[in-house]
Each structure stands twice: as C-alpha cells, then as structure tokens.
Amino acid sequence: MTADIKCDDMTITYQRPDAFTDAHTHYCPGCTHGVAHRLLAEALDELNLREKTILVAPVGCAVFIADYFELDGCIAAHGRAPAMATGIKRVQPDKVVVTYQGDGDLASIGAAEVMHAAVRGENITIVFINNAIYGMTGGQMAPTSIIGQKTTSSPQGRSVVQSGHPIQMSELLAGLAGSAYVVRRSLHDAANIRKAKKAILTALKVQQAGLGFSLVELLSTCPTNWGLSPMDSLAWVKTHMLPIYPVGDFKVADGVKEVMRDGVRSNS
Amino acid sequence: MASDQIHKAIVFAGFGGQGIMFIGQLLAYAAMDHGYHVTWIPSYGPEMRGGTANCFVVVSSDPIGAPVAAYPDVALIFNRPSFDKFEPLVRDGGLLVVNSSLVEQQTAREALDVVRVPATKIASAVGSERLTNAVLLGAMLTVEPILPITAINAALQAHMPAHRRDALAANIDALERGSQHVRKQNPELLNSLSI
Amino acid sequence: MTKQLLKGNVAIAEAAVRAGLEAYFGYPITPQTELLEHLSARMPELGRVFLQAESEVAAINMLYGALSTGARAMTSSSSPGFSLMQEGLSYIAASDIPGVVVDVMRGGPGLGNILPSQGDYFQVTRSAGHGDYRPIVLAPASVQEAIDFTVLAFDLAEQYRHLVIIALDGLIGQMMEPAELPPMRDINTHRPDWALTGAEGRPKRMISSLYLQAEAQEAVNRRTQARLKIISENETRWIEYMTDDADYLLVGYGSAGRIAYSAVQSARRDGLKVGLLRPQTLWPFPSERLHELAGQVRGCLVVEMNAGQMLDDVRLAVNGRVAVDFFGRMGGIVPMPDEILGAIQQMQHERI
Ligand SMILES: Cc1ncc(C[n+]2csc(CCOP(=O)(O)OP(=O)(O)O)c2C)c(N)n1
Ligand code: SF4
Numbered sequence: 001m002t003a004d005i006k007c008d009d010m011t012i013t014y015q016r017p018d019a020f021t022d023a024h025t026h027y028c029p030g031c032t033h034g035v036a037h038r039l040l041a042e043a044l045d046e047l048n049l050r051e052k053t054i055l056v057a058p059v060g061c062a063v064f065i066a067d068y069f070e071l072d073g074c075i076a077a078h079g080r081a082p083a084m085a086t087g088i089k090r091v092q093p094d095k096v097v098v099t100y101q102g103d104g105d106l107a108s109i110g111a112a113e114v115m116h117a118a119v120r121g122e123n124i125t126i127v128f129i130n131n132a133i134y135g136m137t138g139g140q141m142a143p144t145s146i147i148g149q150k151t152t153s154s155p156q157g158r159s160v161v162q163s164g165h166p167i168q169m170s171e172l173l174a175g176l177a178g179s180a181y182v183v184r185r186s187l188h189d190a191a192n193i194r195k196a197k198k199a200i201l202t203a204l205k206v207q208q209a210g211l212g213f214s215l216v217e218l219l220s221t222c223p224t225n226w227g228l229s230p231m232d233s234l235a236w237v238k239t240h241m242l243p244i245y246p247v248g249d250f251k252v253a254d255g256v257k258e259v260m261r262d263g264v265r266s267n268s
Numbered sequence: 269m270a271s272d273q274i275h276k277a278i279v280f281a282g283f284g285g286q287g288i289m290f291i292g293q294l295l296a297y298a299a300m301d302h303g304y305h306v307t308w309i310p311s312y313g314p315e316m317r318g319g320t321a322n323c324f325v326v327v328s329s330d331p332i333g334a335p336v337a338a339y340p341d342v343a344l345i346f347n348r349p350s351f352d353k354f355e356p357l358v359r360d361g362g363l364l365v366v367n368s369s370l371v372e373q374q375t376a377r378e379a380l381d382v383v384r385v386p387a388t389k390i391a392s393a394v395g396s397e398r399l400t401n402a403v404l405l406g407a408m409l410t411v412e413p414i415l416p417i418t419a420i421n422a423a424l425q426a427h428m429p430a431h432r433r434d435a436l437a438a439n440i441d442a443l444e445r446g447s448q449h450v451r452k453q454n455p456e457l458l459n460s461l462s463i
Numbered sequence: 464m465t466k467q468l469l470k471g472n473v474a475i476a477e478a479a480v481r482a483g484l485e486a487y488f489g490y491p492i493t494p495q496t497e498l499l500e501h502l503s504a505r506m507p508e509l510g511r512v513f514l515q516a517e518s519e520v521a522a523i524n525m526l527y528g529a530l531s532t533g534a535r536a537m538t539s540s541s542s543p544g545f546s547l548m549q550e551g552l553s554y555i556a557a558s559d560i561p562g563v564v565v566d567v568m569r570g571g572p573g574l575g576n577i578l579p580s581q582g583d584y585f586q587v588t589r590s591a592g593h594g595d596y597r598p599i600v601l602a603p604a605s606v607q608e609a610i611d612f613t614v615l616a617f618d619l620a621e622q623y624r625h626l627v628i629i630a631l632d633g634l635i636g637q638m639m640e641p642a643e644l645p646p647m648r649d650i651n652t653h654r655p656d657w658a659l660t661g662a663e664g665r666p667k668r669m670i671s672s673l674y675l676q677a678e679a680q681e682a683v684n685r686r687t688q689a690r691l692k693i694i695s696e697n698e699t700r701w702i703e704y705m706t707d708d709a710d711y712l713l714v715g716y717g718s719a720g721r722i723a724y725s726a727v728q729s730a731r732r733d734g735l736k737v738g739l740l741r742p743q744t745l746w747p748f749p750s751e752r753l754h755e756l757a758g759q760v761r762g763c764l765v766v767e768m769n770a771g772q773m774l775d776d777v778r779l780a781v782n783g784r785v786a787v788d789f790f791g792r793m794g795g796i797v798p799m800p801d802e803i804l805g806a807i808q809q810m811q812h813e814r815i
Contacts, residue, residue, distance in 0.1 A: 059574060075574065078543065079518065109490070109518035140491040140500070141515055153491065153503040153515050162507070163515065293468070293639065300468050300641040308468070308639040333725030335638055335718075338799040427468075 017041035019050045021070050030230020032187040032220040033062055033129060039193070040100070040127055041069065043200040047208070053096040054088050056081045058110075060102035061135040079110025082117035085124045093123070096207055100127045103144040104134045107169050111143075114173065114215075121178030121212035125203045128169065128215055130184075131222040132241060139225030143167040146244055151225070166244055170217045174250035180212035182251040186219035188237040192247065205259045212253070219245055273329050274304070276414055277337035280401075281322035281354050282346025282367075291344075291401035292323035298415050298423035299327045307335035320349050327414055342412055344404050345371060346387075355380075365408045367400060383411050383450055390445050398435075399442035406446025411454075417443050466641040471609050471631065472497035474642055475565060478613035479537055480505050483648045486512035486536040488525040493577040494633035495541040495567035511650075512536075519544040523551030523564070530560045531670040533658025535617055535651065539565035541633070542583055543574060552626060553592025557672030559687075560657070561620030563613075565629045567636040570795035578795025579633035581717060584772035587630045588746045596687050598626040599694060600745040602716040606640035608743070614645055623694055624657075630745060632768060634718040634797060695747035702741045703752075705731065709738030711807055712756055714777050715766035716742045719798060723766045726803035737807055745773065750780035757784035762810050766803055767791045786810075 016022070019041040027033045044050055050071060057065045059078035066073025076084040081099035089097040106114050106128050117124065133151055134140040140153040146166050148157040158166075174182040181203055185196035196218055203214035219241050221233035228236055252260075280292045292308055299306040304327050311322045324336050339359035345351045345366045351373050358364055360379035369388035385407045391399035409417055421440050428436055469477070476498045479487070487506055489499040499515070506513035512529070516522035522538045529536035540548060545566040555562045568583045570576040587600050599619055603609040609631060616627040654660050659670060674680035702720075705727055706712065715723040720741035730737035740756065742749050757763065762785055765774045771789045778787050790806040792798040 063574070077574070104491075111517060134491055137491040137493055137496055140496070143517065152496075152500045155500075155504045156507065162513075296639060297468055300466060306468075306641060309634065310637060332721075333728065334722040334800050335634070335640075336797055336799070338801055 017045045019044040019053075019069055019071060021068055023068050025068055026064060027061065028222075028224040030221065030223040030233060031061075031135075032131075032218075032234075035187050035193060036100075036127060036129060036196075036218050036220060037065065037068060039197045039200050040098070043197060043204055044069075044071070046201065047204055049096050049204065049208075052094075053098060054092075056085045056088070056097065056099040058099065058101040058105040059136075060105045060129075062100050062102060062129065063136070065100050079105050079108070080113055081105065081110065082113040082122070082124065082126065086117055086120070086122050089122065089124050096204065097124045098127065098204075099124065101129065102135065103128070103130045103132065103142045103169075104137075104140075107143045107167050111167075114169070115176065118173045118176045118179045118182075118213045118215070121180070123207055123210055123212055124214075125207045126213075126215040127200065127203075128217040129220045130169070130217055130241075130245060131220040132166075133222050133225050135222045135225055139222075144169075144245075146240055149240075168245065170215065170245075170250045173213075173215060178213055179215070179251050180253040181206045181214040181256050182217075183215075183249045184217040184219070184245060184247050186237060186242065186247050187221070188219065188234045188242075195247070202256070202260055206256055209255065209259050211255045211259065217245075219247075274414060275328040275330065276326070276342060276412070277340045278325045278327070278342040278344070278408075279322055279340045279354055280325070280344045280346070281320060281350035284321040286321070286346050287398060287401035288321045288346065289323050291405050292325045294420060294423055294427070295325050295327070295405065295415075297427045298419040299325075301423055301426065302415055302419050304329060305332050307332050309335050320347070320353070322350065322354075342408065344408055346400065346404065347371065348373065363408070363412050365404055365411070367404060369400075381411065383407055385446060385449050387446065390449060391442055394442045394445055395438050399438055402439045402442035403446035403449075406443035407450045408446075409443075410447040410450040417447055466643050468639050469606055469610075469642050469644075470497060470639045471603075471606050471636045472567065473501045474606050474610045474644070475539070475613050475629065476501035476505070477644055478610040479563075479617075480509070480511075481645050481647045482614045482617050483535050483650045484511065484537055484617075485534040485650055486514075486526075486529045488514050488516050488522040488529070488536070488538050490516050490519050490522050490540065490544060492519075492541045492544045494569055494579070494636050495539050495544075495565070498539045498565065498567070498636075519547035520550070523548040523555075526562060526564070527551050527555050527558075530555060530562050531558070531659045533654040533660070535563075535621075537563040537565065539567070541567045541569050541577075542571050542580070543569075545583060545586070549586075549592040551592075552598070552628075553590070553594050553596075554672050556592065556596050556598060556626045557594060557683075558670050559624045560670065561617075561624050562626045563616045563620055563629070564626070565631070568630060568632045570793070576795050577633065579635075579637075579718060579768060579797060580793070580795055581632050581719060581768040581772070582793070583630065584745065584767070584769060587628050588748075588776070591626070591628060595684060597691055597746045598628045599623070599698065599747070600628045600630050602720075602743060602745050603629065603631050603635055604717050604721045604741060604743075605642070606635070606638060607642040609635060610642055610644060612743075619698060621655075623690060625690065625694065630717075632718050633795075691747075698744060699747040699749050699751075700743040701749040701752065702739075702743060704739040704741070705736075706738035706740060706756060708736055709756075709759070710736040710761050711738070711810065712760045712763045713737060713739045713766055713803070713807070714742070714753070714763060714773070715739070716745060716773065717768075719766045719768050722798055722800055723803055725800035726766075726807065729800055729804050730807055733804075735807065735811065742773070748776045748780065750776070753777060753780035754782065754784065757781040760785060763787045764803070764806055764810055765789045765791075766798060766806075768796075768798065769793060
C-alpha cells in the first residue's frame with residue numbers, strides 16, 4: 001500500500017503503516033487507543049513481522065482491533081487473551097503472537113490468565129492499555145481507577161474501603177519469575193509516545209529472541225467516559241495517573257539487554 | 269383522564285448528542301402523566317458512539333403489546349441518515365416531521381404528511397442548537413395532537429432533573445416556537461388548535 | 464403509590480432494594496449494566512453491601528458466600544457473563560440455599576452483540592450449570608412484571624430454599640414503562656436455621672455440595688426432585704389472552720410474548736380467531752394447560768427470539784395433539800407483529 005509519489009524534492013514523512021488496513025477506527029475523538037495502534041503497526045512494519053504475526057483482540061473498546069490490522073487476528077473471550085495466545089503460540093512457536101488488552105480485560109476479569117502466562121514465561125507480547133476505566137461498557141470503575149475517581153459504578157468516587165487500591169500490574173508481573181520484559185510507558189505527549197514505540201519494538205524483539213513473556217503497559221485516555229476534553233485528558237494522565245503509575249522498566253531480564261543493544265533480525 | 273382512543277408508534281431519530289433520548293422520554297413522561305399507556309425504547313448498541321441514535325415511543329389508550337413497530341405512525345427526523353433510514357418505513361398516511369436545517373431530502377411518497385421545520389435554526393435563535401429536539405416535538409404535537417403542548421410543559425416541570433432545570437424556560441420556549449412555525453405555515457391548524 | 468416511568472434494569476434493582484436486598488455482587492455488561500449502576504449508588508446510601516467483582520466467576524461465588532449466611536443477596540449479568548456463572552449456580556442449587564440471579568439476555572452465541580435475545584432459554588431452564596436439577600425461572604414481559612417478579616423471586620427462593628433465575632431479554636431491560644414499585648420492606652435480620660453465623664452456643668452447621676457416597680448423593684437428588692415436584696404443582700404461572708374461542712394458539716414469553724399479544728389483536732381485527740398463552744414461569748412450564756388447549760385449537764405457533772428452544776417444551780406438552788409451528792428471529796432482531804401475523808396466516812393455509 002506504499003503511496004506512489006514521484007516528486008523530486010519531497011520525501012515521505014508520514015504514511016499509513018503496511019500493517020494497517022484502510023478501515024476507519026471507531027474510537028472516540030481524542031482517544032489514545034488510536035495512538036497505541038499506530039505504534040504497534042509501525043513496530044510490526046519495522047521488524048517486518050506483518051506476515052508472521054497473529055493478533056489477539058480483547059473484549060473492550062479494542063475488540064475490533066483485528067479489523068484495523070492487515071494481520072491474522074482473533075477475538076478472545078473477555079480477559080482470556082493470554083490463554084488464547086498461549087494456545088496459538090504453543091502450536092506455532094515460530095509465529096509472533098501479540099495480545100492487546102484494556103485494564104478491565106487484563107487486570108480484572110483476566111488477572112489470572114495474564115499472571116499465569118507470565119509465570120509460565122509464555123513467549124508472547126502484550127500491549128496493555130491502562131485508561132483507569134471501563135470504556136466500552138460506558139465508564140464503570142476499573143481495578144486501575146484511582147482513589148476518588150467518579151465512575152458510573154463508583155458514583156461517590158472510588159474508595160479504598162469499598163473497592164481496595166488501584167492495581168499496578170506492571171510492578172506485579174515484574175515480580176514473577178517467568179516475565180522477561182515488563183515496562184510502563186505513557187501516551188500523553190510526543191516524547192513519551194516515542195519511548196512507548198521503542199518499548200513495543202523491544203518487546204517484539206524479546207519475543208523473537210525467544211526470551212519469554214513481554215508486556216508494555218501504556219497509560220491511555222478515555223475522554224468520553226472521563227468527561228474531559230481530549231487535551232484535558234492528556235493533562236489528567238500526567239497529573240493523576242503518573243503519580244500512581246510511574247513510567248519505568250520493571251523487569252528487564254538478562255538476555256533482554258543484549259536484544260536492546262544489538263537488535264534481533266531487525267530490518268530497520 | 270385519557271379517554272381518547274389512540275395508538276401511535278413514534279420514532280425519534282438523529283445523531284447521538286441531539287437529545288433524541290431525552291425528548292422521547294419527555295413525551296413518554298407526559299403521556300404517562302396524562303393517563304395513557306406508554307413505552308420508550310432506546311436504540312442501544314455500538315452505533316451509540318458517534319453514529320445515529322433513535323428511540324421508539326408508543327402511546328396508547330390501551331395496554332401496549334409491541335413496544336416497537338416496523339412501520340411507525342410518526343417519525344421525527346433530526347438528520348440525513350435518519351431520513352434515509354426511516355422515511356421509507358413510516359406507514360402510509362403517517363407523519364414525517366423533518367429538521368429542514370440539516371435535511372434537504374424531500375420525500376417522493378405522496379401518502380405521507382410532511383412537516384418541514386428549520387428546527388436547528390429556530391433552536392439557535394431561542395438560545396441553543398441543543399433545543400432542536402424541543403422545537404421538533406412542538407411542531408409534531410401541533411400537527412398530531414396526541415397531547416397538548418401544555419402537557420409537555422408540565423412534564424418538563426415535573427421530571428426535568430435538577431441539574432438541567434436552568435434550561436426549563438428555554439425548552440418551553442422552543443416547544444412553542446416549533447408549534448408556531450407549523451401554525452404559521454398551516455393556518456387551518458390555528459382553528460383546530462384553539463378549540 | 465403512583466406510577467413512575469422506569470427502565471426495566473433500574474426497576475429490578477430498585478425492587479430488590481425494597482424487597483430487602485442486603486448484598487449485591489456484579490460485573491458490568493451490556494444490556495444489564497444499569498442494574499449494577501443503580502445499586503452502586505443505592506446500596507451504599509442505605510449502608511448495604513455493593514461490590515463490583517473482578518469477574519462474573521467471582522460475583523457468583525461472592526453470592527454463594529453471602530447466601531450461606533442467610534442474607535437476601537443477588538447478582539445479575541447478561542449472556543456471556545451468565546455463562547461464567549454456571550459453576551456457582553450449580554453449587555448454590557446443590558447447597559439448597561435460596562438465591563436470586565438475573566440474566567438480561569443478549570444476542571449470541573459467543574460475544575454476539577448487545578441486542579435483545581432469548582438465546583439462553585436452554586441454559587436457564589435445563590439446569591444452569593452442571594448436575595441434575597432445575598432452577599425456577601421467571602420471565603417478565605413488562606417493567607411492572609419485572610418488579611413484581613423480583614419480589615416474588617426472593618419469596619420463592621426462601622420458601623423453597625431454591626435457586627430462582629429472572630430471565631429477561633435486553634428489550635425489557637432497556638425499555639421504560641410506567642410501573643409501580645413496592646413499598647420499602649425492612650431487612651429481615653432473622654437468620655434461618657441453616658445459616659452460617661458462627662457456632663456460638665449451638666451445634667456447627669455446614670453448607671456443602673459434596674456427597675462422596677453414591678447413596679448419600681442420590682438421597683439428596685431425590686429430595687431435590689421431590690421439592691421440584693411441589694414447586695411445579697404450586698408455582699406454574701402463565702397468562703392467557705383470548706384463548707376461549709381460539710382456533711390458533713400463539714405461545715411466547717417475555718418480549719416475544721408481548722409482541723405476540725399485538726399480533727393477536729391484529730389477527731382478531733382480520734377475523735382470525737387467535738389466542739395467546741404467555742408462560743411467566745419457564746420452569747415450571749405450563750405443560751398441562753398447553754396440553755388442554757392443544758385439544759381445542761387447530762394449530763400452535765411458538766414465537767421466540769431464538770432458533771426455537773421453548774419450542775421443545777411446547778412440543779413435549781402438546782405431545783402430537785396438534786401441529787406446532789415456529790416463528791423466530793435471531794441475532795438481536797425483535798420480531799414484529801406483522802411478521803407473526805404472516806406466520807399465522809401461512810399456518811392457516813397449510814393446516815385447513
Ligand atoms: C464475560 C463478560 N463480562 C462482561 C462483558 C462486558 N464487557 C465488555 S468490555 C468490558 C470492559 C472493557 O474495559 P477495558 O478492558 O478497560 O477496555 P476499554 O474499553 O476501556 O478499552 C466489559 C466488562 C463481556 N463482554 N463479557
Ligand atoms: S470509550 Fe474511551 S476508551 Fe473507548 S474509544 Fe471512547 S475514549 Fe476510547
């Protein structure tokens with residue numbers, strides 16, 4: 001789908017990644033799910049993985065993600081993407097298997113599946129979208145919702161007594177022996193988006209090198225259910241989410257550093 | 269209270285954000301307060317985000333079976349996609365109330381009564397585009413007097429949530445402007461209404 | 464009390480509160496979510512328990528725990544989430560404790576969609592989970608019935624120490640209708656003599672579904688079956704409309720039932736003698752009455768929002784006395800009265 005532009009003094013600085021279909025996404029204006037999709041698509045292009053990758057969609061706003069990627073794809077039951085990915089990967093170890101999951105999907109109903117995938121050192125990559133809310137069902141509390149956050153199922157604001165504490169999945173998964181690469185990044189500004197892209201590239205390389213479980217948590221916005229403008233939502237990530245969910249590398253297993261240094265079969 | 273024999277299936281259709289659900293509920297409240305049987309059903313589904321939204325209201329003097337209808341008696345059309353969807357479905361002899369500010373299409377069906385109201389324009393003049401829904405309801409009830417507009421005003425008073433009460437007067441105004449617009453264009457309605 | 468314009472989901476939630484609901488556990492899923500959302504505000508306000516569980520698996524097992532203490536408690540979900548509750552439903556039923564579970568059915572199988580359906584009929588009536596039992600299943604066809612059945616569900620559950628499922632389709636859950644809520648009942652603080660309250664000054668109690676000896680398990684199964692027999696003798700409920708002189712009988716429940724009611728009216732206007740039987744309990748099923756009516760009509764038409772599930776029960780009840788035809792829509796499509804009328808006319812031509 002490379003654009004056929006022949007203009008001498010022009011260079012292409014922006015075009016649709018090959019890993020994308022030309023479908024329009026259904027996301028709300030200002031939602032950073034779109035940014036995360038773009039980063040994943042670019043990373044797959046750069047590593048030339050489009051024809052090797054199988055994408056496992058979650059149940060959540062990203063349920064249609066496989067429609068937007070020119071890859072083989074499937075939709076798991078709510079929370080079960082890591083289990084479905086396990087089945088795919090075990091039978092076809094030479095393929096790259098990626099799940100893309102929201103915080104309700106991964107941290108609530110699917111907490112067991114992701115923990116056990118990590119414990120097994122399952123050689124899959126997870127892109128984990130933390131937007132502190134259930135987007136698709138209309139803004140209920142997520143396990144990642146912050147204390148005091150008003151949602152349609154915590155109308156008085158999330159309280160510790162009622163619902164416990166926000167769950168820090170990256171820190172938790174980093175503590176499990178089987179995880180190889182677990183990091184948190186944020187999508188609230190350009191500098192952080194660039195770092196997020198690098199992390200996704202690394203995670204995919206970790207899988208290619210057969211090093212085990214990799215997960216990139218991305219702090220993301222939900223302007224619709226937060227009731228904020230897109231700009232205010234980006235600011236909210238910075239002011240309200242970053243203090244609880246700091247960006248950082250929580251697990252970088254031994255072999256990973258070499259992958260980061262040397263790259264693996266990278267075509268870029 | 270309600271002694272007239274009626275049974276009307278009314279669809280309200282437009283974009284999400286045009287107050288489609290609210291205006292349908294308002295009619296439902298007024299019908300209930302008036303002693304009629306009534307049902308209100310939203311379209312709900314992935315189409316909620318960004319796309320079209322519609323709701324069905326059935327008002328009847330008798331208990332209601334089907335709360336939806338394949339061929340509604342009345343359609344209030346807020347935007348173009350809704351015109352394309354519902355104009356063919358309104359039953360012969362039914363009524364089409366069209367927001368002409370956003371919908372240019374004309375119906376070719378002769379069996380329909382059509383009322384075109386520049387509702388968004390009128391609403392802006394009253395104070396906000398968000399009153400488009402009230403303008404169209406006012407217009408509809410003038411041609412199809414299921415309930416007097418005063419019943420809608422009373423329902424607004426009785427059921428408008430506290431945080432929206434500041435919009436009460438504007439809503440009442442918008443209903444009246446919608447009605448006026450229709451009456452001006454159809455002087456014969458003036459008499460029938462003053463009875 | 465005066466009537467209020469209420470959404471089905473909210474009406475069930477509020478009716479449960481007024482029936483003395485002490486604890487609710489649930490997980491968001493469309494088209495049921497308003498039920499959970501209403502309780503997330505109401506229950507804490509009243510100092511009662513509301514908890515958003517991490518999954519439906521957790522919610523049903525939290526319910527199992529709360530019920531074991533003898534408290535009025537409930538959970539709700541929609542088809543995919545209801546599937547996840549199967550294990551817990553079976554344990555609750557096996558433990559002879561009263562429980563109320565709401566399933567607001569949506570299009571399926573799988574993730575399907577969020578539109579109205581009656582696709583879970585088999586799942587709710589055949590056992591709900593593994594094992595060998597049947598829950599009581601109430602199928603409201605209006606917001607008022609949803610309210611009344613919620614109160615009834617708690618009463619039946621406690622009277623028989625049995626599981627009650629309120630099975631409605633998304634249309635009833637999402638619809639607003641004028642309806643009257645019951646008065647607020649006090650919470651029943653009395654705890655029954657099987658409840659786990661701590662063995663202070665009394666012999667210990669056990670809530671369990673484990674019977675390793677075949678004889679013991681069979682004895683429990685027999686006891687359950689005896690109870691089911693009493694329930695089916697006393698609690699079978701249905702509504703009939705214009706069946707007295709009917710030549711053709713429609714059978715439908717929930718939304719399909721009320722739409723069939725409109726079809727009966729149209730048919731009568733056309734001079735066709737059509738009547739309706741609308742089961743209000745899907746289990747126990749009004750088999751006897753259906754068998755009787757089958758002797759009087761020229762044909763039955765079953766109307767459902769699925770591929771024909773209650774159809775099996777109608778055929779068993781009618782037992783060959785007359786022809787039983789079927790009209791159904793699937794995938795979240797709601798059948799229209801005109802379509803049903805068309806199916807009746809077709810049946811009339813084929814079965815003169
Ligand atoms: C078993 C089951 N339970 C509940 C649901 C309803 N449901 C759909 S998406 C969703 C949560 C989505 O939230 P999240 O994972 O945070 O993703 P987001 O939409 O915010 O991107 C839920 C509860 C379902 N489809 N299946
Ligand atoms: S609901 Fe929230 S997460 Fe879902 S698309 Fe809209 S903004 Fe994004």
